[in-house]
Amino acid sequence: MRTALVSLLSGTLFGAGLALGGMTNPLRVRGFLDIFGDWDPTLAFVMGGAVIVMAIAWRIAGRIARPLVESEFHLPSKADLTPRLIGGAALFGIGWGVAGLCPGPGIAALVIEPASAAIFVLAMLAGMAVIRLFERRPS
Amino acid sequence: MTLPGFPEAAPLAGLVGGVLIGLAAAVMLLALGRIAGVSGLAAKAVGLGGSGITRSGAWMFVLGLPLGALIVALLSGGIEASFADPLVLAIAGLLVGIGTRLGSGCTSGHGVCGVSRLSARSLVATATFMVAGIATVAVMNALGLEVLR
Structure with missing residues (x-):
């Protein structure tokens, strides 16, 4: 519940942050x-604001034994730079x-x-489902 | 507030919006001990993999996104937005869905949470999707493809 x-x-x-920062407008x-054209730097301010707050949050997280509500931290621990990571990020960037x-x-x-948003979201979920199908197939 | 040389930019609204996004991710991290990665949480909510949070938790986060945008829209008297046509949205959505699952994250998980943690994977992923996005827009502009209505 909590x-x-x-x-x-x-x-x-x-x-609220996405809407306020203009990120719900694809034009921005x-x-x-x-x-290389008519550059709008607004997103850099959004990213900057978010990253600064989160950098502080990471410092706090390093000093507390457990999160406030759950019993332990569940954080990504992978460190390997794989073709899958880079290829996936590239495909995502093209779609973006x-x-x-x-x-x-x-x-x-x-x-x-x-x-419009529903078409995008449904197509996104379909793309996720494609990957899910491939991953479930025994190799 | 405007930025000299960039009349279209909204730096203050961007910064305040970014701080809210950072606070949202900080709440997720410090209260639940998890990454606020939208692609992973959305996948989890609909049962397509994703993070280890409970499905109800993932659903609540996902439902919060439009709720937060709705609050801003109501308080500010509407939000401007131009979207692409259905076919373009469908192609982009497919690429985003496939890419975020293969790449284990998107702008929120890698770009905000991972970059602020200086995770090597997230720094590489963020640089990659930024370059890919910039190249895509540059190529489309060079070809004269105007997609936004």
């Missing part, structure tokens, strides 16, 4: 990626550039332009 409430709080803050996101949407803004935009 986990669900904290998750809702985190998601709501996240969605593509404007940021358009460094094509429509100016990544997963968070796509989902948040369901209340801003429902039909």
Whole structure:
């Protein structure tokens, strides 16, 4: 119950930040990626603000034995730079550039332009399902 | 507030929005001990893998995203947005879905949470998707492909 409430709080803050920072507008996101054209640096401020706050949070996390609600930290521990990581990030980046949407803004935009956002989100879930199918196949 | 030379930019709104996103990720980290990675949480919510959080927790986070955007829209009197056509959105969505699962994350998990932790995987992933995104927009512009309505 507490986990669900904290998750809702985190998601709501996240969605509000995306909307306030202009990230739910693909025009702004593509404007940021358009460094050779009419560059819009807004996304750099969004990233900067988020990374500074999180850098402080990581320092705090290093000093507490366990999180406030759950009994232990569950953090990624992989360190290997694989072709899968780089290839996946490249495919994601191409999709991001094509429509100016990544997963968070796509989902948040369901209340801003429902039909368009729904097409993006459903296609994204279909893409995730494709990977899930391949991973389930015994090798 | 505007930025000299960039009349379209909204640096203050961007910074405040970014701080909210950072706080959201900090709540996830310090209260639940987890990464606020949207692609992983969305996959978890619909049963397509993803992080180890409970499914109800993943759903609540995912539902919070439009809820937060709705609150901002109501308080600010609407949010401007231009989207691409359905076919373009579908192609982009597929690429984003496949890419984020293969690459274990997106702008939030790698770009915000991983970069701020100086994770080598996240730094490489973030540099990769930024370069890919920049190259994609540059190529599309060179070809005269205007996708946003």
